[in-house]
Amino acid sequence: MSITEQQAVTTAMAIAEVERLRADFPILGEQVNGHPLVYLDSAATSQRPTRVMDAERDFAEHRNSAVHRGAHTLAAEATELFENARATVARFIGARENEIVWTSNATEALNLVAYSFSNASLGRGGADAERFRLGAGDEIVVTEMEHHANLVPWQELAARTGATLRVIGLNDDGTLRMDEAAAVIGERTRLVCFTHVSNVLGTINPVEQLVALARGVGALVVLDACQSAPHRPLDVVALGVDFAAFSGHKMLGPTGVGVLYGRAELLDAMPPFLTGGSMITTVTLEGAAYLPAPQRFEAGTQRVSQAIALATAVDYLNEVGIDRIHHWESALGQRLVEGLEQIPGVRVLGPAAGVDRAGLASFVFDGVHAHDVGQYLDDLGIAVRVGHHCAQPLHRRFGVTASTRASTYLYTTPDEVDAFLDGVRGVGSFFGVGSSGTAR
Amino acid sequence: MSSGLEGLYQEVIMDHSRRPHGQGLKDGQVAESRQINPTCGDEITLRVHAGEAGIASISWEGHGCAISQASASLLSDLIVDLDAQAVRERIAAFRELMRSRGELEGDDELLGDAIVLGGVSRYVARVKCAMLAWVALEDALQRVEP
Numbered sequence: 188m189s190i191t192e193q194q195a196v197t198t199a200m201a202i203a204e205v206e207r208l209r210a211d212f213p214i215l216g217e218q219v220n221g222h223p224l225v226y227l228d229s230a231a232t233s234q235r236p237t238r239v240m241d242a243e244r245d246f247a248e249h250r251n252s253a254v255h256r257g258a259h260t261l262a263a264e265a266t267e268l269f270e271n272a273r274a275t276v277a278r279f280i281g282a283r284e285n286e287i288v289w290t291s292n293a294t295e296a297l298n299l300v301a302y303s304f305s306n307a308s309l310g311r312g313g314a315d316a317e318r319f320r321l322g323a324g325d326e327i328v329v330t331e332m333e334h335h336a337n338l339v340p341w342q343e344l345a346a347r348t349g350a351t352l353r354v355i356g357l358n359d360d361g362t363l364r365m366d367e368a369a370a371v372i373g374e375r376t377r378l379v380c381f382t383h384v385s386n387v388l389g390t391i392n393p394v395e396q397l398v399a400l401a402r403g404v405g406a407l408v409v410l411d412a413c414q415s416a417p418h419r420p421l422d423v424v425a426l427g428v429d430f431a432a433f434s435g436h437k438m439l440g441p442t443g444v445g446v447l448y449g450r451a452e453l454l455d456a457m458p459p460f461l462t463g464g465s466m467i468t469t470v471t472l473e474g475a476a477y478l479p480a481p482q483r484f485e486a487g488t489q490r491v492s493q494a495i496a497l498a499t500a501v502d503y504l505n506e507v508g509i510d511r512i513h514h515w516e517s518a519l520g521q522r523l524v525e526g527l528e529q530i531p532g533v534r535v536l537g538p539a540a541g542v543d544r545a546g547l548a549s550f551v552f553d554g555v556h557a558h559d560v561g562q563y564l565d566d567l568g569i570a571v572r573v574g575h576h577c578a579q580p581l582h583r584r585f586g587v588t589a590s591t592r593a594s595t596y597l598y599t600t601p602d603e604v605d606a607f608l609d610g611v612r613g614v615g616s617f618f619g620v621g622s623s624g625t626a627r
Numbered sequence: 628m629s630s631g632l633e634g635l636y637q638e639v640i641m642d643h644s645r646r647p648h649g650q651g652l653k654d655g656q657v658a659e660s661r662q663i664n665p666t667c668g669d670e671i672t673l674r675v676h677a678g679e680a681g682i683a684s685i686s687w688e689g690h691g692c693a694i695s696q697a698s699a700s701l702l703s704d705l706i707v708d709l710d711a712q713a714v715r716e717r718i719a720a721f722r723e724l725m726r727s728r729g730e731l732e733g734d735d736e737l738l739g740d741a742i743v744l745g746g747v748s749r750y751v752a753r754v755k756c757a758m759l760a761w762v763a764l765e766d767a768l769q770r771v772e773p
């Protein structure tokens with residue numbers, strides 16, 4: 188064994204460490220329907236370590252105050268904590284502080300970009316905003332695997348501006364049709380919006396290749412990083428994306444806080460989305476001048492305790508090591524798919540076993556609706572997501588309306604994956620369907 | 628009523644979901660309604676067919692979980708030669724049962740075999756599944772009369 192191999196072995200996450208980490212997450216000790224909770228829905232929302240909850244409470248007890256307003260001691264301290272939190276999140280994704288905008292969640296971050304472009308298209312933002320103006324003949328490119336949050340805002344933007352929405356389709360194995368991407372992304376393309384990791388398929392998209400295609404035609408790139416930022420190293424500068432969006436509640440943080448990354452040069456030229464207090468320099472009765480980014484996009488009193496708690500969550504992820512988390516979850520993802528592929532009547536959506544994927548898997552069970560699969564698992568204390576996972580076009584592409592998804596995080600154990608697989612094995616006999624999917 | 632998962636997926640319900648009654652849209656409807664459950668994408672199209680009493684029968688087409696399919700099937704068995712008022716009464720009784728969180732037995736004079744769906748009321752997230760066909764019928768009814 189070489190030294191580097193040895194290091195890799197000794198530094199990889201192992202079950203003893205995961206058991207230790209689990210003690211930081213009180214909810215993981217819950218009983219559900221008489222069974223220990225097996226939480227396999229972290230892709231929807233993750234659980235929080237005590238430290239993150241304490242950070243919110245600590246702020247409320249000792250520092251609560253509005254930020255960027257007022258000069259008293261608490262206000263100054265709150266502002267410092269708030270801005271430090273921004274710096275922490277910026278470092279986590281390789282960005283600079285002024286490139287991080289706090290939003291409510293990823294959905295709002297994506298809408299912020301869409302509405303800013305929309306406002307530019309109405310002539311707002313002056314000459315600087317010329318490059319964001321869309322109209323007839325311009326094209327916005329998305330993919331067939333997008334979460335509704337990274338699809339509907341672009342549909343709406345196209346409808347408002349007269350631009351055309353174009354779509355990159357999927358292969359049967361859940362990967363993007365890169366031949367189609369090369370054909371669809373062309374001279375008319377102004378924006379290319381896609382997810383880093385699919386929340387349904389677990390597919391990891393070739394960001395560099397898509398960025399290269401967009402660059403080639405001078406289009407801007409919006410990356411939905413909801414399922415990547417929490418789970419794998421993310422360097423927005425190395426990837427070369429122009430915008431990225433993700434949500435705090437999917438990365439051990441609280442709800443109510445999300446992040447928009449935007450290249451400083453772009454953010455400073457974009458017209459605002461929400462307007463009002465805290466985002467202006469001078470206001471007269473006739474009009475207003477705006478602060479540079481990120482304040483330009485943070486109108487109104489901010490979500491301070493949530494931002495601070497999100498930074499605490501990022502500290503936690505950094506201490507464990509996002510690279511190590513990535514490897515732990517990749518192995519769990521493989522275990523999920525290998526197990527599911529062996530179960531008669533189960534069809535996995537997305538990459539087959541052996542192909543790189545995120546630590547999640549979605550499947551359909553022949554003859555049993557996803558809702559019923561989920562109910563059966565819930566009775567065993569196993570929490571999974573059922574339905575269309577906010578990706579109806581994706582499900583339509585695979586000829587189904589709903590699927591069942593199990594998703595993991597740093598606190599998920601192989602035993603939990605096995606408990607889930609055992610549960611799925613029991614579905615067929617409970618609902619009386621054979622492996623062919625026909626009623627017995 | 629048996630408890631737990633067996634209380635939810637009673638044999639009668641499983642039978643109806645596997646071989647649903649009333650499935651397959653028939654022509655000659657006096658009204659139609661299409662309903663979608665946005666949380667799971669389940670959908671139903673339901674038609675009302677007129678007869679001497681007012682409403683002769685319903686026919687439907689859709690896809691969804693065992694609960695929603697069984698519920699549409701049980702509803703089809705119930706709606707045979709009734710007047711609109713009687714249909715409305717049955718919908719109201721079913722809705723009350725679904726909102727009861729396991730507290731009500733259900734009136735079998737009004738609801739017939741559909742009372743087996745009473746167990747669904749303990750699972751708040753599944754009530755919408757059971758209601759889908761009934762809501763479609765309620766909506767269609769509004770279109771039948773002035």
Ligand SMILES: Cc1ncc(COP(=O)(O)O)c(C=O)c1O
Nearest residue numbers: 292293294334336386411413434
């Ligand atoms: C890939 C992806 N994009 C966007 C979102 C939207 O995130 P939020 O609902 O937190 O705005 C989610 C989560 O639901 C997601 O998984």
